[in-house]
Amino acid sequence: LASAIPVVGDTIVTWLWGGFSVDNATLNRFFSLHHLLPFLLVGASLLHLAALHQYGSNNPLGVHSEMDKIASYPYFYVKDLVGWVAFAIFSSIFIFYAPNVLGHPDNYIPANPMPTPPHIVPEWYFLPIHAILRSIPDKAGGVAAIAPVFICLLALPFFKSMYVRSSSFRPIHQGIFWLLLADRLLLGWIGCQPVEAPFVTIGQISPFVFFLFFAITPILGRVGRGIPNFYTENENRSNDYQ
CATH class of the missing domain: 1.10.287.980 (plastocyanin oxidoreductase)
Structure with missing residues (x-):
């Protein structure tokens, strides 16, 4: 995507890759990025909780009110915990019993670096x-x-x-x-x-x-x-x- 930027596109791609092609430096950078993102999400969640205590919560009607406020604990804590447990159970079914259901069969084919794949699916x-x-x-x-x-x-x-x-x-x-x-x-x-x-x-x-x-x-x-x-x-x- 960065290569589409005029003038500086190729320079940005080389900087992101760490070289003139996808190599070990590129893999290390993206591995580090994937390792860092969960911690950034945790930090964003903490900021969300801080804002919730500072400005209060919304309500299903969307009407701004300073009187009818609900405490974060136990209402929101238990409400979100129920959703988290339901999601954990649902995702655990795929993780433990059917890990290949959402995968792509082509992922098991050894890659050939010479030709471009005919159909690239993200x-x-x-x-x-x-x-x-x-x-x-x-x-x-x-x-x-x-x-x-x-x-x-x-x-x-x-x-x-x-x-x-x-x-x-x-x-x-x-x-x-x-x-x-x-x-x-x-x-x-x-x-x-x-x-x-x-x-x-x-x-x-x-x-x-x-x-x-x-x-x-x-x-x-x-x-x-x-x-x-x-x-x-x-x-x-x-x-x-x-």
Whole structure:
């Protein structure tokens, strides 16, 4: 991906590889990165807990309230512990009894460094990004297409047009959300298919639906408020006094 950057792309690739090709230095760097990431996730979780104690929790309705707060322990602790145990049981079934179910048979074939593999498939969680990347034939264009994906995901919490963040009383937003989920599943399926018709055409249409969600979400925050006007008026009035 870095090689698509003009002028300095090749220099960045050489710096990331630690040489002019993938070698032992490259493997050591990525192994160290994979070893470091879990600790970064733990640190981010601790920051989340600190913010939870500082600013308080949200609620299913998404209504800001300083009165009806719930303590982190035992409610949130037990609630998250139940989800963690359920996930651990579900994942343990694959780990201990069916470790090859989610794998790819080609992984057991010894690699040949001379030819390029005819069909390269990334891990399942990278498949939607891979589908957007290859939806544009040009390499630089594909890299430029996946950059807005991360920008949109990072910008979503900062959309201030939504009086209520919850979708409980916003049927239009619910429909758009399920459309986004279906589009993500479609992108994941397209990402593991060979580069041929009709998968190429579907892969070029699906990213538009994905970006459409983030384009109309601020508008839906104004149109489908789904909450009585007196709350929004009081909220605006309190903001004016502040």
